Amino acid sequence: MRWPLYLFGALCAFAAAFLLWEASYALAVAWRTHNWLLWLRFTRGFELLLPLRAAQSEWGDPVVQNLVARATLGATIAVVVVSVIAMQIVQGVRAMRPPLGGSRLATLKDLRKADLLNGEPGYSIFLGRFNGKDVRYSGASHIYVNGPTRAGKGVGFVLPNALEWRGSLIGLDIKREIWTEIGAARAAMGQRVFLFSPGSAQSHCWNPLDLVSDWPERATDVANIARSLIPTPVTGDSYWAETARGLFAGLLGYVLDSDTMRGQRTIKSALKMMSRGRSLAAVMADILVTEPDLNEFVADKFRQHIGREEKQRMSFEAHIVTALDGWNNKLVDDATSRSDFNIADLRRKPFTILIGTPVGNFGSIEAVVRLLVQQVHDVLLRSLPGIDEPHKLLLMLDEFYQFGRMPEIVDRAPLVAGYGFQIAVIAQGLTQLDVRYGKPTRDMLVGNMDVKLLIGVGDETTAKHCADEIGKHYIRREGWGTSIGGGSLVGGMPRASRTTQGRWELEPLMPSEALRRLDGKKSVLLARGHYAAVLDKINFFMDGGYKRKVAASAPFSAQLSVPDVGADALASDWSTDAGATIVSAARGAKHDAAFARVMAAAEEIFVEAEAFRVAFVAAMNEASNEPVAALCKQLRTEPQSIAVVKKPGGFLIRRGDPSDVPTKSLRAEIIAARNLLNADRAERTGIVHGGFGSDALSSAAHVFPQVEATPPPQPVAVANASGGDVEVEKALEPADMEALVAGVNAEAAKWVEEVKATVASTLAGEKRAEFDADVGRLQTAAGLFQGTPDDLRELLSEDCQLGSPKA
Template sequence: MFRRELKANKFFQKPGRGFVVAKMGSPNSRAKFLCSASFPHCLMVAPTGSGKGINFVVPNLLLFSGSAVVLDVKGENFELTSRHRRSMGDKIWRFAPLDWGKPSHRYNPLDRITALPDPDQRQMEIRLLAELFLQTEDDSMKGLLDGGIDLFVACGIFAMERGKATLGEIYRLASAGGDKQKQYLTYADRVKSPAARLMFERLASTNDRTLTSYLSLLMTSGLSLWSNPAIDRATETSDFSFHDFRRTPQTAYFVAPPHDKIKALAPLVRLFFSDLLSSLHTHEPKSDEPWPVMIMLDEFDMLGRMPIVADSIKTLRSYGGHLAIVTQTIPALDKIYGEDTRMSLQGGAGVKIYLAPADPRTKAELSAAVGKTTHRVTSRSKTIGKGPFSGINVSERTEDRDLLPEDEAGRLHEDTVIILANGQHPIKATRIKYFDDRLLKPIFLAQKGQLPAPDPKDAAIRDLQGNLVRAVAQIDDLSNQVQTIAQQRSRIRPVLPEGLISQVQNKENGGDNSGSSRDAINENIQEPRVPKRMRKVNMSIRPDDLVGSGDDNVRALIQTTVKVDKITPDDDGAAVAAAE
């Protein structure tokens, strides 16, 4: 595409309004950046080591005016750009739950849902949240995953009622040891929400094998990540809210481990960015929300399926979002999303950026996308001999030829960038190198001071507060258990030995009131045998609940402690102490 066409198509807009994708000259030249606000989203295909951070991620973090949320593999983008973004007026958040030894801000996706006033809406949002980040690669297991999501929703509602709305609490409620059917029945008795009670009761009535499958798939699809105490601490509350990112400029760096470990953290990454997109989609920007939000999803093909990205890319612009997806190859996207959804992502992106593709499928995709040209082919032939057809014959024809053949696509220079914009001719440009660029290098070198990371002392205090909260939660659980047992015990009435009952009855009919009678009563109260495999429960019994006499013999009964070994329901549902 010629420069005049680029200018006419508004590809030379001021950096900061849209994504900066390349430049039209050497990296250290004064050539203009290619930047167009007409295309709010972009898809970059760049294999490992191709320089996507140098060319795309860092330049945009240094130039973009507005809020930003970036998946920062290895934390390099935070170190390279956070001080400049702070100098621009951004609040800086570093969410790094697995960056051992370094403090992290905290993020709890359930805080947004807990704040909703309508309980039915809270239930719906919990289910949507679960469906966004809980994934199984086996389509045949999706039915079982639905059962696991029911368990997640019920535990989420219960956790909110208990004032402990965290994913760690949902994990603990769902995976509590012992008999799961009995445990979920206990939850059903204690939860206030009718919907959650119904789900717990249905789960409790499910056969053990199916229930085990529900729980196992729930864990393997993502919830088991919260067995890690570091993940639990990092998600127990929120230091920031995505609802505020359009109101005040803020930058959040999700620091993730390197490529070989990022899959272990993928459920939390999916949850983090899905919750961001959901928050932006609650309403279009109001007059007090002037700031656009740039979203950078690096290593997109390593994160698993994120349906909300494919669903929202065509509408996100109206909600102030600018989305950049970075993947290594086209086949990696096809494997996760299928060809149709991948093509929808490409179409919604508007701008596609290719850096030195390596795999054959991506090279073929790029060659086909660049298109073909026609050229005239002239052929000459010579006829030897005499006659009207002797001599030289010349013929011409036109042939189609790839503008960028597949083999040439694989041999692109490392500084060459191929850009495909919807409705535009392909663009061949040069990649940006922020450390050599005349505009970006001074910005980068001007960064001074400490990195805007959380204060380690504050992090230690927050960890201590979190430990106290968890300890209080455990005490509350024990208190609830004690209260439940006490309520059961308050309904116990004794079944007295037959001989003792007859003596009491004789006294009621005017029998002897001597001390020997009292001794006889005491002798007849024997400690019952403990049945096998039954838990022994000690309880003080007050017989005046049954015998309405104030006589000395009855007073002796009142002073007597009977050890109850077994509790069984009688005909009217009351608890009865049965002595064997």
């Protein structure tokens, strides 16, 4: 409603006209009487109503009436002149305004309107800073990040988001920066961190066949795997590749279906079927005879291949062998022969997968990595997230060009946002996408991403495309002209008049040249439906907040390890909750109660206490007290680095706020639980040396052979100063010591073999399994109960002593 403004304007205009009349009347009186007293009192004495009262008091005098008429005429003329001038000014201002529809750079108000300033760390994507405030994207759309080499994509986008993101994370880490710098922080969140590096001697493992469904869905799953491994050529006839895919899908179906392939259900096993010393058609013919119960899908694929001409069969088989050449590397075969993680749990229980193959090896294992990304999409797109799948997945495809062509990923990008995961495509420029997919596909991919972050622009194609997206603004072009005529000046010279004309023209707000010359400390943010914003980039290694978070999570680096690819599977199962229970040696009602009190105090502080629980259990499971002291310090100084802190009274605990008060009760419960555990360990140390175990252990112990103790060295008598003899222990020579140690080792090895033989002959079945479990508990207890140092008080007095926190 604008009528109040109109009313106010009318009142102001009336007041101005009234004052103008009074001024005219005061001037008329002064002109008539040659007395300026009324004028001076009106202007200098601020007696604004004095002219009106004077006219009213003498209104019957004809002279006064004459003066009032003259004042009214003068005021009317003044009002008309002022109105004409004001109208000219207003028209001139309106004429100078640019037309509507031009672009401009976003302000802080625009970013707030776009919901880019209220993102919660860990549940939003960090993009940069604007006037010192974090700019974060909390939506579900995908993100495109552009920047040439050394532009700051890693330190400005990849590492900050890898540190904060609390959902599952899959990222390309060919430099292993995330593993080195962020791995401990991911573990501190309670996540398991896997380094998948096919082609390397040390790597976590993943078998793509472990997630293939049963029939009839199995046909679709093996077809998707074959489609990913055998790409369609960009040019030429796709018939050969398509048929080779069908053949390989049949081989995979056989490997998964046949009883003869138990323990060998891998991609390499399917590839080896073509290298058995006979033609593949002959092998298939024998299989159809000896295994008549194969699924119809597999049998049909085999019969189709047998029925082809020999030359065709050789061509199709050559396609498969060429596409799967990476599996001829034993390290790749070993890395894809078992699974240390389950892709299906990405939304259910967050964990981290880092693809850490060195860049020099990436070309040979490109198909493996592409298959991993492909299967993530296939598995998660089977159904919408369920009630038990509250977590999101962030798929950071850094150096997107290195993945090769992934048309299925590009085609599905518009659909996956509703399935609980986001994709961050990180490339050096749009030219790379043009090389892989062509301009139309690139436009489709990038066009479906609501957020684009230009950390740097290095090529003209990207610069022009982004300049068009930023938009154009109006600029005023002016022209001058001189006309002669219309009178003359003194001396008869003609008079010249100069006129100015202008027009508005559209020009790019940030031309492509300006984007390519962008300040190295700035980035440009493009968000669909909003103005472009120029942000401040950050340097992860120079930012104080991120440095503190990395330092606080350093103790968790001990949880990071990469197994040899030929080693046995990880001891913990997929469903094992890392740190879910306190060690068995410390179980009991009193410890359960202490644990419950700690978690109750934690739930009063954190929005989700899961990350704290994992950190607490990991610290309690250590034999020394240092991890508990470090956890208390972290709670006192920066609890936000452990988990998201609740909002007490409607306000978040900011970084500068004292954290000692809200976490004091929690730290007290932690210290009490640790003291209880230390006391219990001290009391139960004797369990390790006797009286521990089940009946199976006791029944086997009585038949264990007795080990003869090694006799100590004989003392020798030496003469003392008074002539008497004193027996002292003779020091062993190095050779004698080595012989003594060798003898002890030999006796110990002999005893171990005898124990094994005794157990094998006396225990079997459930008794044997129970015995093995007892031995495992003994080994765990031996490591935990060996004299825990009583230094908790000293450790806490340095950094975390309750009641006197350091500033």
